[in-house]
Amino acid sequence: MTDRPNTPLLDTIETPIALRALAADQLGQVADELRAETISAVSVTGGHLGAGLGVVELTVALHYVFDTPRDRLIWDVGHQAYPHKILTGRRDQIRTLRQGGGLSGFTKRSESEYDPFGAAHSSTSISAALGFAVANKLAGQPGKAIAVIGDGAMSAGMAYEAMNNAREAGNRLVVILNDNDMSIAPPVGGLSAYLARIVSSRRFLTLRDLAKRFARRLPRPLAEGLKKTDEFARGITMGGTLFEELGFYYVGPVDGHNLDHLIPVLENVRDAEEGPILVHVVTRKGHGYAPAEAAADKYHGVQKFDVVSGEQAKAPAGPPTYQNVFGDALVEEAKRDSTICAITAAMPSGTGVDRFAKAFPERAFDVGIAEQHAVTFAAGLAAQGMRPFCAIYSTFLQRAYDQVVHDVAIQNLPVRxxxxxxxxxxxxxATHAGSFDVTYLATLPNFVVMAPADEAELVHMVHTCALHDSGPIAVRYPRGNGTGVAIPAVPERLAIGKGRIVREGKTVAILSLGTRLGDALIAADRLEAQGLSTTVADLRFAKPLDREMIRKLLATHEVAITVEEGAVGGLGAHVLTLASDEGLIDAGLKLRTLRLPDAFQEHDKPEKQYAEAGLDADAMVEVVLTALRSNSAAMARGVRA
Structure with missing residues (x-):
């Protein structure tokens, strides 16, 4: 890490109002200083780096040309918005990124009026911008809506659903396609920039409008021919035929790092009566910082790093991450079974599927940012006799819930x-927390839902999934490192719906699901120290429940608590239903459920989040003691608790 960079011009910019007071020939210096400040800040906090560096010039240009915040600037996903935050009044907080009480790593409405729409999931920007644009149109209010969406995000169907309806917004909608993988555009240069400037100019658009009016007076076949000639000519020279077919006036490609090209084009687009308009901007992730340019994947999301060398701080050596344990276990299963395949939605390294893809490339499928397709694709594979593992983050699987219900659960297909x-x-x-999967999966008929207490249990559960052909099955596991237990050389097939007793006692029962088991055992030690004999059970399954074990524990212990890292409606709700059905609550049982709060928790260190949620050992002990005290007080009053 180094001292803060020298940024004399950036220091004068508190908001885009000050930026727009500058001369155009000063913007290059602003961009250079903004890039240096972004690098310096993220070197201290960690976070997303490459994407933000790639849009520095674009960020400056957009805020310079458009009247933000009246003109609504919406960043897709939002992980590229650090430079935007610096320019919009949050520079003094930028070194609090992703820390407790600090700035969010994504756009957030409550942070600033310059964040009109919160985002952290991909491909939502065009739909949201369309909503802003149409609302202004209906209300007769000024202001445009500008969506900035990456070429990767364009792999999601939602983007095209929005574009298909964009005509409703007219010229109030501008879409900036940030092509940072060169996956759509050919290399850009002076000619393409010149053409983009010409076809976005008011003079060209006026002439084009006159030609349209003239064409309306011609016989229909001739008018259609002129229209196709115009589209063909611009398609040949500039591309963008797909976007034209969706109703957009296409401009580009434009070099996204050349302000002399960007500014005139954006000014033309701002003033155009034609619309909606799509501006195709070509950028490079990590632009302007050599280490990030050389390894875009490693600098997409970074730990703290040294600005000069680019070397990232290495986490202390520890147990393998759950994602890598899953990936390795799946490889071993695939060695034994040629029908096993893996599907991910643009997150191969984040899910461990990259390890599987290296070993079995023909059986690994990255479908892009298309979770709905991923789930139904897996359903089709399963229906044809394959054994698909669909590896998706909990928060992203929410995007495919209808497919989980309709295409998998109702048909009882064995998708893993x-x-x-x-x-x-x-x-x-909050945007990435996997809070709801137990709730939304365990409510579905035919589903099996598991959660490992440690990495060894995860290996057993992957093996169990591989052998489970009678319906859909899910295993949920957390972010980060395992507990350090030995990885079993030979996996065990678990009996569906059967848990295990980890520690036996008589007075208190802690029923744990997933990796909160470690804290449950710590809580048991503390309760034992106070003379309270405590049983700890690892339920393993949220569905089906181990009804026999739970029934016995609830009937033989004075107090029982369930512990899960999930929202209301999950394990605790199912255990309460079981207790009600069995009449155990009427018998005086003190049953409490510990779960995530009914709130979206802000970003912070995990241990602080667990304490805030009431899911650490301290909270477990307090809940048990409170329940026992209330029971004793009731008994002293002669009232059955």
Whole structure:
């Protein structure tokens, strides 16, 4: 890490109002200083780097040309918005990114009026911008809506659904296609920039409008021919035929790092009566910082790093991450079974599927940012006799819930869901927390839902999934490192719906699901120290429940608590239903459920999040003691608790 960079011009910019007071020939210096400040800040906090560096010039140009915040600037996903935050009044907080009480790593409405729409999931920007644009149109209010969407996000169907309806917005909608993988455009240069400037100019658009009016007076076949000639000519020279077919006036490609090209084009687009308009901008992730340019994948999301060398701080050596344990276990299963395949939605390394893809490339499928397709694709594979593992983050699987219900559960197809990032996720905060998967999966008929207490249990559960052909099955596991237990050389097939007693006692029963088991055992030690004999059970399954074990524990212990890293409606709700059905609550049992709060928790260190949620050992002990005290007080009053 180094001292803060020298940024004399950036220091004068508190908001885009000050930026727009500058001369155009000063913007290059602003961009250079903004890039240096972004690098310096992220070197201290960690976070997303490459994407933000790639849009520095674009960020400056957009705020310079458009009248933000009246003109609504919406960043798709939002992980590229750090430079935007610096320019919009949050520079003094930028070194609090992703820390407790600090700035979010994504756009957030409550942070600033310059964040009109919160985002952290991909491909929502065009739909949202369309809503802003049409609302202004209906209300007769000024202001445009500008969506900035990456070429990767364009792999999601939602983007095209929005574009298909964009005509309703007219010229109030501008879409900036940030092509940072060169996956759509050919290399850009002076000619393409010149053409983009010409066809976005008012003079060209006026002439084009006159030609349209003239064409309306011609016989229909001739008018259609002129229209196709115009589209063909611009398609040949500039591309963008697909976007034209969707109703957009296409401009580009434009070099996204050349302000002399960007500014005139954006000014023309701002003033155009034609619309909606799509501006195709070509950028490079990590632009302007050599280490990030050389390894875009490693600098997409970074730990703290040294600005000069680019070397990232290495986490202390520890147990393998759950995602890598899953990936390795799946490889071993695939060695034994040629019908096993793996599907992920643009997150191969984040889910461990990259390890599988290296070993079995013909059986690994990255479908892009298309979770709905991923699930139904897996359903089709399963229906044809394959054994698909669909590996998706918990928060992203929410996007495909209808497909989970309709295409998998109703048809009882044996799709295996590997649900990564289940539970709280620290610095990524509420948008990425896997809070709801137990609730939304365990409510479905035919589903099996498991959660391992440690990495060894995860290996057993992957093996169990591989052998389970009678319906859909899911295993959820958290972000981060395992507990350090030995990885079993030979996996065990678990009996569906059967848990295990980890520690036996008589007075208190702690029923744990997933990796909160470690804290449950710590809580048991503390309760034992106070003379309270405590049983700890690892339920393993949220569905089907181990009804026999739970029935016995509830009937033989004075107090029982369930512990899960999930929202209301999950394990605790199912155990309460069982207790009600069995009449155990009427018998005086003190049953409490510990779960995530009915709130979206802000980003923070995991241990602080667990304490805030009431899911650490301290909270477990307090809940048990409170229940016992209330029971004793009731008994002293002669009232059956």
């Amino acid at each position: 869901f590997a649900i990564d990032r289940a539970g709280l996720v620290g610095a990524d905060g």
